[in-house]
Amino acid sequence: MSVTIRKIAKDLKIAVSTVSKALSDSHEISEETKRKVFEYARQLDYVPNAYAGSLKNRKTRNIAIVLPEVADTFFSNAINGIDSIAQAKGYHVMVYLTHESCEREESILQELRGGRVDGVLISVSGGVKKNSHIHAQVAAEMPLIFFDRICDEVDTAKVLTDDFESSYKATNHLIEKGCKEVIFISAAGNLSIINKRQEGFIKSLHEHGIEVSEQHTVLCSENENESYEIIKNVLSSDRKVDGVVCSVEKLAMQVYRACHECKLSIPHQVKVIAFSNLQIAALLAPPLTTVMQPAFAMGEAAATLLFKSLAKKIDLKKERIVLPSVLCERESTA
């Protein structure tokens, strides 16, 4: 027993065993006592060895976020949402980037099974291979929660936005503004959310009596310049595309570039709408109409589910939260 633990017990007038249990985050100790002990321990500059503690208690006070990248406004805001909850709970957040590689994602999940974290929040990568077996395996061993990009077939909690509905509304918006030849563009991959958005897009075309063909959906690349070339070819073709639904923020930038290059005026010749959380969408030339996902709130919701599950208050298998996206009309669809 360390000198510091004895001192904390004496000064706070509680039992040494209570201090010890509080420092190891035992469920036997009230949250208030834990807070007091942690605060005083900090004042004394007492740092319990994280690993020594972990071995005994099987609690790391780490949570992992596994996601494709941080240089994206949806993900960076979602991280902030998760972090705000984790900080309040005294947990550490580890961020792992998959860069859209399934192999990398698999290897990260394998390593997380080694006991580094108490739970995992994941937005899956857009590679071709399916990793649902490893997601299921991890979910069997520790809490795992999907946010945004999910594996439908894995039986655990999911936090989503209404991708189908919001894409349906976005497409309706373009058609109501007079677009006759609307396309849906997406990046490579086999993502749950993109499939939903595509289904919403197709439903809208159907309802407006438009016969849907393969030409209506354009598959771009993970590579920026390749995407740019694909988009430029479609926009400058004889089809006279006059409306674009961008299912990914990054593609909107390539659509803008391509329109500038082909001297196509937005919104007069081509109307553009994008799934995006860019704060500066309003400052683009022209201001971009966006479907804003509730990124921060989705992060908060996912983290909240995780902590409820760690406190044994819920069964993750039964949880599914859907938060609505918001259509922000701006000049690009005027």
Place this chain on the structure above:
Amino acid sequence: MSVTIRKIAKDLKIAVSTVSKALSDSHEISEETKRKVFEYARQLDYVPNAYAGSLKNRKTRNIAIVLPEVADTFFSNAINGIDSIAQAKGYHVMVYLTHESCEREESILQELRGGRVDGVLISVSGGVKKNSHIHAQVAAEMPLIFFDRICDEVDTAKVLTDDFESSYKATNHLIEKGCKEVIFISAAGNLSIINKRQEGFIKSLHEHGIEVSEQHTVLCSENENESYEIIKNVLSSDRKVDGVVCSVEKLAMQVYRACHECKLSIPHQVKVIAFSNLQIAALLAPPLTTVMQPAFAMGEAAATLLFKSLAKKIDLKKERIVLPSVLCERESTA
């Protein structure tokens, strides 16, 4: 000794002790052997317990990045740079956000002393209090490297860009384009990099025979709307400000908003230049002239120093890397 370790040894035809040492990343084992062992262990789905390993070896294979936020193109690109190096070395990256709070930063650093990580890469927060004592303390116990936002007085490695020089050049650029009343705007805080940028700005004014007063530097707030109001007041005042150096990306957005609101044309009435890594700067109305920091490369450089230090190949106290920023001229200063 686990069955798996014996199997790995047998199948790879090496000693059991070699496998064990390789899995615990011993310096006695060659990198090639380690790679072989790790790869085969993964094939066998063998997950060494991270914590059990750590206690004995004092190596966690985790590194921490401590930084103000991720919703910023500089930081998200720097994280990608760090991550690219860490992944290649088989390390895990933990990201801690301070949200510009010194208290939060101090508490994070205190906790990191508990043995969760092998090293720390930090870009300090912009709060008022100085935490250099705790930075120094951590640096004494484990490798700590500053990137971008540094504490000058702490004796450890620093990875920087040429803030003074690039701000000096940015200001020269505005004056050469005809600006008579140039201001420098920054957010609250007491940051090394902002001070350098301000010094570069002042040097340029001096050299152009402009008498420098307090009015030339405008201090905004951490709060977006407060910053917006401050900027709007300055731009609509009788001073007829015709040139703005934004020392932070976020403020550029507020300058654009304020100019739109006050019907001030960029670049005809006000020219704007900003320290920013925004990929879509070219698509803003009008396209924004930026000082692009080498964010990814700075992340790579900081991580590389850390791994060299962990391999005992360098003395961090002697390291200081300065990578140049690049001025990208666009319409906002035409």
